[in-house]
Amino acid sequence: MKATEIRNYFNYINGEWTASSTGDVKESINPANTHEIVGYYQHSSLDDLNKAVSGAKEAQKQWKKLSGSARGDYLFKAASILERRLDEIAETMTREMGKTFPEAKGETARGAAILRYYAGEGMRSVGEVIPSTDSSALMFTTRVPLGVVGVITPWNFPVAIPIWKMAPALIYGNTVVLKPASETAVTCAKVIECFVEAGLPAGVINMLTGPGSVIGQGLAQHPDVDGITFTGSNGVGKRIGQAALARGAKYQLEMGGKNPVIVENDADLDLAVEATISGGLRSTGQKCTATSRVIVQREVYEPFKERMLQKLQEITVGDGMKEGTWMGPCANESQLETVVSYIQKGIEEGAALIFGGKRLQGPGYENGFFVEPTVFENVASNMTIAQEEIFGPVLALMKADSIEEALALANDVEYGLSASIFTTNISRMLAFINEMDAGLIRINAESAGVEMQAPFGGMKQSSSHSREQGRAAIEFFTSIKTVFIK
Structure with a gap:
């Protein structure tokens, strides 16, 4: 059939x-x-x-x-x-x-x-x-x-x-x-x-x-x-x-999840950018393990952001059955409306919209639930888009001055499903493993995904x-x- x-x-x-x-x-x-x-x-x-x-x-x-x-x-x-x-x-x-x-x-x-x-x-x-x-x-x-x-x-x-x-x-x-x-x-x-x-x-x-x-x-x-x-x-x-x-x-x-990625100053930035985009935006961000918050050490924040914005330009949004489509639509109208409402909430609460943020319309999009990949910066931890699960292609960029501050930001939500860090420093890796309140910990890999032979589940409200x-x-x-x- x-x-x-x-x-x-x-x-x-x-x-x-x-x-x-x-x-x-x-x-x-x-x-x-x-x-x-x-x-x-x-x-x-x-x-x-x-x-x-x-x-x-x-x-x-x-x-x-x-x-x-x-x-x-x-x-x-x-x-x-x-x-x-x-x-x-x-x-x-x-x-x-x-x-x-x-x-x-x-x-x-x-x-x-x-x-x-x-x-x-x-x-x-x-x-x-x-x-x-x-x-x-x-x-x-x-x-x-x-x-x-x-x-x-x-x-x-x-x-x-x-x-x-x-x-x-x-x-x-x-x-x-x-x-x-x-x-x-x-x-x-x-x-x-x-x-x-x-x-x-x-x-x-x-x-x-x-x-x-x-x-x-x-x-x-x-x-x-x-x-x-x-x-x-x-x-x-x-x-x-x-x-x-x-x-x-x-x-x-x-x-649910509100999964963070921490990018340290010794990270491979190209790898971190690729994994952040893949973890946050593939499947239109509709994964419980999708990256939602991106916490970047201040001294590498600008180069990380520039590389990410450049890579985002390459994303093709469209019908998932068409060759070359990288990101498909939201799964239904209700989910699209939810994503759009969170984007509007981010703007209203003072976060800076630096990429995307709109429902896609026009030829090829007029009959579907398409939204642009979206990135905010200047996101405070108490903002709605930093606290609530969006379940869509929205990333919130945040700055940290140390691994201690990054971990405090990463743990400052009610969820604890998955989390990842990009670093080559063993002591930072160990601090992340020991201090991160999440059921799935990934080092130098995107937050989304778990192998079938490994236990999967979250902490806190996840x-x-x-x-x-x-x-x-x-x-x-x-x-x-x-x-x-x-």
């Missing part, structure tokens, strides 16, 4: 593609050209959710009894199918949420790699032997699945994030009910098609689309959902966490303090059972 075919995408519930009980569907549109419909997705109800959870609960009884290697075989098959359909799914992603086609291809390939990584988890240790004080006894630990896991995912990584949540949930013996972001419902449906083709038993994986206030909150409150893993905004995340906590369900929240990806995922998706044999 070609990515350009417009059709109705159904919910996948208990082994069947089904229309929602409401009979209502919504359009998914291309943010680069709002006249183009990518497909139609279901506007589901609590009745649909109840069916999905019921199917997942029943399926989990047998799924958990399979060996880890048997469950892993399904993930291996899904990875191969995803890889075979890579271009099609990547094109759908670009047309549905706007990131460039090369970025979408990279993300889809990453999804296949994540599946293979967790398929291998089925053959790894799930416990340890512990010496008992009773010499005639055997004591050890093992791990058991939670049961039914609700997965709520955002639109900015519509392949990678659902997979990095679903794959560990499945390999450890849980069944899944997935609620993807409506903006990328078509892309997610195509990912689920890969699991279906891989032959997963009915009910093991379920997907339904619809409003977060109904389906997302319904998952958090459902008595038969044993765990909730969520990535999205802080406000929604806290409501999800509170609902899960109220009934004693396990929850995992990955939320996270519920759990970790995703790598072996760390086992901590959320399982419970430890201690066994004593006499």
Whole structure:
């Protein structure tokens, strides 16, 4: 099937593609050209959710009894199918949420790699032997699945994030009910098609689309959902966490970031400029790990700024499917309006706009949600654009006279997801590693990105303090059972 075919995408519930009980569907549109419909997705109800959870609960009884290697075989098959359909799914992603086609291809390939990584988890240790004080006894630990896991995912990584949540949930013996972001419902449906083709038993994986206030909150409150893993905004995340906590369900929240880059006076400025632009503006700044604040030591501030402004001139904004496009549109109209409002707030609060700052219009832009890459300087730490997550291509430049001042500025926000520093000085690197309040620390590399085999998560208001990806995922998706044999 070609990515350009417009059709109705159904919910996948208990082994069947089904229309929602409401009979209502919504359009998914291309943010680069709002006249183009990518497909139609279901506007589901609590009745649909109840069916999905019921199917997942029943399926989990047998799924958990399979060996880890048997469950892993399904993930291996899904990875191969995803890889075979890579271009099609990547094109759908670009047309549905706007990131460039090369970025979408990279993300889809990453999804296949994540599946293979967790398929291998089925053959790894799930416990340890512990010496008992009773010499005639055997004591050890093992791990058991939670049961039914609700997965709520955002639109900015519509392949990678659902997979990095679903794959560990499945390999450890849980069944899944997935609620993807409506903006990328078509892309997610195509990912689920890969699991279906891989032959997963009915009910093991379920997907339904619809409003977060109904389906997302319904998952958090459902008595038969044993765990909730969520990535999205802080406000929604806290409501999800509170609902899960109220009934004693396990929850995992990955939320916002206001990620800093520190550029020291001994830094490779060309490398720092390249990484700042890539980390801050690729995917139109719509990454939770995107660079937002750029804290530059005063004596190299001007040369850094000049090199960055020169490089920004080379950025091509446009339709992500067109060759040569470096940055696509905002994912939807609401996000565009949010970005534009923050730019206006920066101007009103006295920051100096030195690059971009406007919505792009005219030929090629008239039907899309395009905004220019934007840079402010003279940004004080208490300004809105230095404190709140913008989730768009906006950089705030700040000056510091020392590593101590730079770290104080970097930590002066409620978030703590990722952070990077550019320096060749080992003592500054160590100070940054030790003093930076962030879950992901990167040295001489952009703030965005984490490898799939490494734990990922934030501090402060960025996270519920759990970790995703790598072996760390086992901590959320399982419970430890201690066994004593006499």
